[in-house]
Structure formats: C-alpha cells, structure tokens
Amino acid sequence: MRALVWHxxxxxxxxxxxxxxxxxxxxxxxxxxxCAICGSDLHLYDGxxxxxxxxxxxxxxxxxxxxxxxxxxxxxxxxxxxxxxxxTIACGECEQCQRGHFSVCERSNRxxxxxxxxxxxxxxxxxxxxxxxxxxxxxQAEYVRVPFADTTHVKVPSNLSDEQLLFxxxxxxxxxxxxxxxxxxxxDTVAIWGAGPVGQxxxxxAILLGAKQVVAIDCVPERLAMAKAGGATTIDFMADSVIExxxxxxxxxxxxxxxxxxxxxxxxxxxxDTIYDRAxxxxxxxxxxxxxxxxxxxxxxxxxxxxxxxxxxGLVDKLPFGLAMNKGLTIRTGQTDVNRWTADLLQRIxxxxxxxxxxxxxxxxLGEGPAMYRTFRDKEDGCVKVVLKPSxx
Amino acid sequence: xxxQQKLNRQASAHRLARGMGWFSIALGLVELACARxxxxxxxxxxxxxxLRFYGVREIATGIGVLAARxxxxxxxxxxxxxALDIGTLATRLEGSRTANTALALGAVLGATAADVAVARQxxxxxxxxxxxxxxxxxxxxxxxxPEQMRGAARGFRPPRDMLRxxxxxxxxx
Numbered sequence: 337m338r339a340l341v342w343h344x345x346x347x348x349x350x351x352x353x354x355x356x357x358x359x360x361x362x363x364x365x366x367x368x369x370x371c372a373i374c375g376s377d378l379h380l381y382d383g384x385x386x387x388x389x390x391x392x393x394x395x396x397x398x399x400x401x402x403x404x405x406x407x408x409x410x411x412x413x414x415x416x417x418x419x420x421x422x423x424t425i426a427c428g429e430c431e432q433c434q435r436g437h438f439s440v441c442e443r444s445n446r447x448x449x450x451x452x453x454x455x456x457x458x459x460x461x462x463x464x465x466x467x468x469x470x471x472x473x474x475x476q477a478e479y480v481r482v483p484f485a486d487t488t489h490v491k492v493p494s495n496l497s498d499e500q501l502l503f504x505x506x507x508x509x510x511x512x513x514x515x516x517x518x519x520x521x522x523x524d525t526v527a528i529w530g531a532g533p534v535g536q537x538x539x540x541x542a543i544l545l546g547a548k549q550v551v552a553i554d555c556v557p558e559r560l561a562m563a564k565a566g567g568a569t570t571i572d573f574m575a576d577s578v579i580e581x582x583x584x585x586x587x588x589x590x591x592x593x594x595x596x597x598x599x600x601x602x603x604x605x606x607x608x609d610t611i612y613d614r615a616x617x618x619x620x621x622x623x624x625x626x627x628x629x630x631x632x633x634x635x636x637x638x639x640x641x642x643x644x645x646x647x648x649x650g651l652v653d654k655l656p657f658g659l660a661m662n663k664g665l666t667i668r669t670g671q672t673d674v675n676r677w678t679a680d681l682l683q684r685i686x687x688x689x690x691x692x693x694x695x696x697x698x699x700x701x702l703g704e705g706p707a708m709y710r711t712f713r714d715k716e717d718g719c720v721k722v723v724l725k726p727s728x729x
Numbered sequence: 730x731x732x733q734q735k736l737n738r739q740a741s742a743h744r745l746a747r748g749m750g751w752f753s754i755a756l757g758l759v760e761l762a763c764a765r766x767x768x769x770x771x772x773x774x775x776x777x778x779x780l781r782f783y784g785v786r787e788i789a790t791g792i793g794v795l796a797a798r799x800x801x802x803x804x805x806x807x808x809x810x811x812a813l814d815i816g817t818l819a820t821r822l823e824g825s826r827t828a829n830t831a832l833a834l835g836a837v838l839g840a841t842a843a844d845v846a847v848a849r850q851x852x853x854x855x856x857x858x859x860x861x862x863x864x865x866x867x868x869x870x871x872x873x874x875p876e877q878m879r880g881a882a883r884g885f886r887p888p889r890d891m892l893r894x895x896x897x898x899x900x901x902x
Contacts, residue, residue: 436888517891522880540870546880557861562868567875574852605801606852608809614802668891680885689881694870697863718862 338726339393339477340705345383348394348706356473356481361408364485366421370498371398371475373705373722374423374506375532376599376647378713380465384600384623385649387450387466396423396463397505398475399498405485412486419489420504421475421482422674425461428487439671444484445470459671476705478726490678493686499699499723500685503537503692507721509677510645511537511597516677517668518593518641520545527551527582527591527635528568529628531559533721534645535597536566536695543567544689547593551585553578555603558718562694574606582635590637599646600624609654616653623650633660644669695721701728742850746800749847752840753791753807760784771818771833772826779817786810801851804844811841 341351356365374397379385399420405413413419425445426438433441444461445451447470451458454468461483464474473481482488492501511534520526526542528535531554542550543566552563555574564570571581582591602625604614613625632642633656642665660667684690697720700708708722760767761784764777773780790810793803818834871878 435890516885516887519887519892522883536870541882543871543875543879544882545885546883558863558865561861562865565866565869565875566871567869567879605799605805608805611802611805611809615806676888684882688872689878691870691872694868697865718865720865 337478338702339473340395340702340724342380342388342392342394343390346381346710348381348709350703350705353391353393353477356479358404358406359481360483361406362484362486363406364402364409364413364482364489365404366398366400366419366475366480366482367403368398368400368475368478368480368726370400370502371395371477371702371724371726372502372505372507373397373476373708373712373724375534376465378709379600379647379649381709381713382601384617385466386623387468387471389467389471392464392467392471393473393477394464395474395476395480396465397502397507398463398480399492399502399505400480402485403479409486413489413491418492418494420492420501420678421463421480422488422490422504422509422678423463423465423506424671424674425463425470425472425483425488426675427484433487436673436676438673438675444488446483447471462671476702476724478702487675490675490682492682496685497693499693499696500691501682502723503533503695504674504678504681504685506672506674507533507695508537508681508690508692509674510534510672511539512541512677512681513672514538514595514597514643514645515541515545515547518595518643518666520547520593522546523548524593525549525551525586525591526593526595527553527632528563528595528597529553529632530597530599530646531556531563531568531570532597533695535559535595536562536720537692538595538597538645539563539566539568540690542593544684549585551582551591555606556715558697559715559720562720565694573603578631579635586637590635590640592637592640594632594636594640594642596628596632596642596644596646598628600626600648600652602627613653622653624648624652626652626655630654630656633657633663633665636663636665638663639665641666641668645672696723698722700724702726703729738850738853742847742853743800745847746794746804746851749804749807749844750791750794750800753787753794755791757784757787757789757791760787770826770829772821772830783810783814783817799851801848804848804851807844808841808848811837811844815841 402417424439426441427443430442441460445458448458461470524547526547531552550568552568553571560570604610610627616622702724712719764780794800814837
C-alpha cells in the first residue's frame with residue numbers, strides 16, 4: 337500500500353510499504369477513505385519531537401471502512417462498517433478508561449517502559465506519533481491497523497460526508513475539550529492563542545457553550561478572517577499589543593479563560609523571548625517555545641483558568657510559574673479523551689449545529705501529502721487544513 | 730499599498746538585512762584578525778580574547794542572517810550582541826583611551842539603531858508579505874450567524890472533574 341513515511345527532519349515521502357495485518361485478536365484493519373494533516377504532525381516534520389524512527393508511517397486523523405476484524409473484536413465492529421478512528425488508542429477497560437481519561441489509557445501504549453522512564457507513568461498509545469506513544473503506524477495511508485479496535489472507533493452514519501465526520505478523530509473534540517475543561521460561564525471572555533484548526537474548533541465550541549466574548553490571537557490573515565466568521569474578536573499580534581488589546585476588551589481585568597492552541601512551535605521574531613527560545617531549541621537546550629504560555633499567564637485574570645490543548649514535547653524554559661501561582665491560576669491540559677466527546681459531537685453534526693467542513697482549505701491525493709506538509713507548515717496559499725484522499729491519484 | 734509595492738518593500742528589507750549580514754562578518758573578521766591593535770585603540774589592552782570571542786559571535790550572526798530564509802531573528806540577535814558591546818564599552822569609558830572608547834561606543838550605538846530599523850522593517854515587510862489569498866470570511870461552520878448560535882450548547886454539562894473551581898464563600902474572618 338501507499339503511505340506517508342517519515343524519513344527524517346523535513347523529509348516525508350509517499351512510499352510503498354507492506355499492508356498492515358491483524359497482529360492481536362482485538363485488532364481491525366480499516367481501508368482509509370480520508371485522512372488529514374494535523375498541526376501536531378508538523379512537530380514531527382520539523383524534528384522537534386523525539387522518538388521517531390526512519391520508516392514510521394505518519395497520521396492520526398483518519399476514517400474509512402472496516403475490511404478485517406480480529407477474533408477478539410467480539411461483534412462490536414463488523415466488516416463493512418464506516419468508522420472514524422480516534423487518535424488516542426483506548427483499551428476501554430483500565431481504570432483510566434473507566435473514568436473517561438482515554439488519553440492516558442494504561443494499556444494501549446506498547447512501549448510503556450520508555451514512556452514510564454520519560455514521563456513517570458505511561459500515557460495512551462497514539463497513531464503515528466513517536467515510539468514514546470507506542471510506535472503505531474499512522475493513518476496517512478491506504479490502510480491502517482487499529483489496535484483495541486472494539487473500543488477505538490466511532491461508528492458514523494452513511495448520510496454524512498467524510499469531510500463532515502473526519503475531524504471527530506481529533507481537532508473537533510480537541511477544540512471542544514479545550515473549551516469544556518474550563519467550564520464556560522455566560523459572563524466569560526475566552527482568549528484563544530492560535531487560530532489554526534484546533535483554535536478554530538475551540539472558537540466555535542466556546543461560542544456554542546455560551547461565552548460572552550471570544551478573542552482569537554494570530555497573525556495569518558485567512559485564519560483571522562475565519563476566526564471572525566466564527567464569532568471571535570481578533571487580535572493580529574504583529575500589528576497590536578496582545579496584552580493591551582485584551583485589557584481593552586475586558587475593561588482592564590483580563591480574560592477569565594485562556595486557551596493555548598499553539599503549543600511548542602510558537603511564532604518566532606516578534607518578541608525577544610521567541611528569538612531566545614528558537615536559539616535554545618536549535619541547540620537542543622529546550623524542546624518547546626513557550627511564548628504563548630508566558631503571555632497567557634500574564635494576560636489571564638487572577639483566579640482564571642488556562643487550558644492547554646497545544647502540544648508540548650518536553651522541556652520549556654523561563655516559564656513564569658510564580659506568576660501563575662500568585663494569580664491563583666488553574667491550568668488544565670492533556671491530550672484529548674476523544675471517545676468522551678464523540679457521541680455528543682456526532683449528534684451536533686447530525687443536527688447541523690456545527691459543520692466542521694468550514695476549516696478545510698485543501699483536499700489533495702495522498703501522494704501530494706509531502707508537498708502539503710510544507711505548504712501547511714509555511715501557511716502558504718491560505719492553508720488552514722489539509723485533507724488527503726488515498727483513493728485519488 | 731498594492732501587492733507589488735508590498736513585494737518591493739519586502740525585497741528592500743531583505744537587501745538591507747543582507748548588508749547587515751556582510752557587515753557583521755567583516756566586523757567579526759577584523760575583531761579576530763586585529764584583536765591586539767583594536768584592543769589597544771579602545772582601551773581594552775589585555776582583553777584580546779574577549780574581543781576575539783565577540784568577533785566569532787559577529788561572524789556566526791552574519792552567517793545566520795545570510796543563510797536564514799527569515800533573517801529577522803538573526804538581526805534581533807545582532808541587536809542583543811550590540812547590547813553586549815555597549816555594556817562592555819560603557820564599563821571601559823574610565824580607561825586610558827576615553828576618547829577612542831567613546832568613539833567606538835558611538836559607532837556601536839549607530840549600528841544598533843540600524844539593526845533595530847532593519848529588524849522592524851523586516852517584521853513589517855513579513856506582515857505585509859502575506860496578502861490574503863482567499864476570503865474566508867464566510868466560513869463560520871454554523872447554520873446561523875454566530876450571535877444566534879451563542880449558547881446553543883449551553884445545556885451541556887461538563888463532567889464533574891472538569892467543573893471550575895468553586896468560588897470561595899464571601900466571608901472574611
């Protein structure tokens with residue numbers, strides 16, 4: 337089959353690789369009809385996440401048709417069924433899964449020894465996202481093996497398009513969880529750093545959940561326009577002072593709720609700390625550029641809540657934690673417990689409350705994936721979200 | 730300002746940055762090759778190793794400016810280096826070659842001003858160099874205007890583990 341394969345930093349190729357096969361009784365094989373490039377895939381592309389190996393298949397946002405199931409799937413999934421695959425692999429049985437904390441499933445990471453050494457305890461296995469999270473082959477491919485398939489799937493109806501459903505795999509529940517986990521009140525101002533795909537979903541989620549005011553912070557014109565279309569007030573950080581504008585919009589009090597939808601690769605060059613971070617990152621003295629965390633802690637109203645769906649990979653430097661402590665900030669973060677939200681979100685899509693297709697700017701054959709990584713990374717051609725179609729040539 | 734003007738502005742900013750890159754390399758080579766006479770001239774006799782270190786820094790920054798697709802961070806790096814030079818020279822103003830040291834300080838201040846100007850122009854040009862390629866103002870994702878969708882999911886109850894921390898009771902003892 338064809339798949340997008342990681343060969344090293346900034347080197348992704350569409351290769352022919354062996355087809356996946358059932359390895360465990362609870363496995364299923366899914367023929368991928370649509371998959372997407374996620375912002376967090378760019379951390380792999382740029383070489384900022386450790387634990388990738390040459391030959392790893394990328395991708396953790398995919399959907400398709402079940403073509404084979406293992407004997408342990410036990411009737412919970414049938415050949416021919418249409419499914420979206422959550423990016424977090426969940427066994428459904430461990431104590432964390434029973435509590436709904438699917439992103440920290442205790443059993444799905446098959447490289448638990450590495451994870452425990454690096455993180456203290458294991459987190460869930462993820463598709464196509466380093467050997468620290470299991471080293472599972474990803475879904476930017478014609479076929480994908482789904483471990484724990486009886487619990488790691490979302491069955492979806494046939495009357496909706498792939499484009500309407502695909503983002504149930506990651507960015508829609510990620511944006512939703514980012515908004516849900518700070519318990520929005522009708523009086524809240526929500527500030528969202530980053531108007532990329534997750535930021536866009538977080539904006540819509542905050543609006544649906546009833547925030548009084550949503551403010552989106554970015555510098556890319558298309559993304560700011562899209563944020564505005566979703567109901568956000570926008571701040572272009574290249575043109576305005578973020579802190580001054582947020583204070584103006586909140587009568588000097590600061591936003592009650594803040595979201596970092598940027599993560600470890602924040603924009604470089606507009607402030608001195610970002611240059612400092614980039615220099616340290618270049619010599620592996622830190623793994624992330626936490627400019628947004630610094631600004632968010634500073635901007636947030638005392639006793640406010642900071643939500644961090646943006647991905648960080650390890651160490652960050654000069655984080656003003658004393659500021660967070662003295663202001664009494666609550667910090668909520670984590671990978672997304674996808675299955676916790678998908679039933680509710682699927683219903684909202686079916687009812688037409690939200691149509692996630694708004695975020696798609698590019699749909700291309702799988703073979704054009706390597707070029708689209710670069711386009712997406714450089715935000716060229718107004719690129720916000722790329723959908724790949726393995727069936728197209 | 731039309732797109733062509735924006736492109737011209739961007740090209741001009743990059744030309745200036747390249748100039749600063751070559752200047753940086755030239756200055757670094759002088760500091761490396763002529764550390765002794767230079768140190769004598771500006772009242773830093775005995776501190777030749779420090780001058781050579783600064784020379785290496787200038788050369789590295791210059792190469793960074795010339796090699797990077799986006800030279801802005803490297804120009805800001807030059808500004809940081811200028812600050813170091815200013816600090817170093819300022820502490821030598823009491824020495825034996827006060828006039829020469831003051832002259833060097835003035836030159837560095839001038840270079841700093843030029844660096845800041847180029848960095849700002851680059852930032853402006855970079856911002857301008859991204860014209861909107863597509864109008865996304867209709868991509869709301871909602872069936873109705875956002876104002877009418879505000880609170881449509883208000884009935885959703887977050888799980889207990891995600892409820893906000895309770896406000897403290899309004900009593901002060």
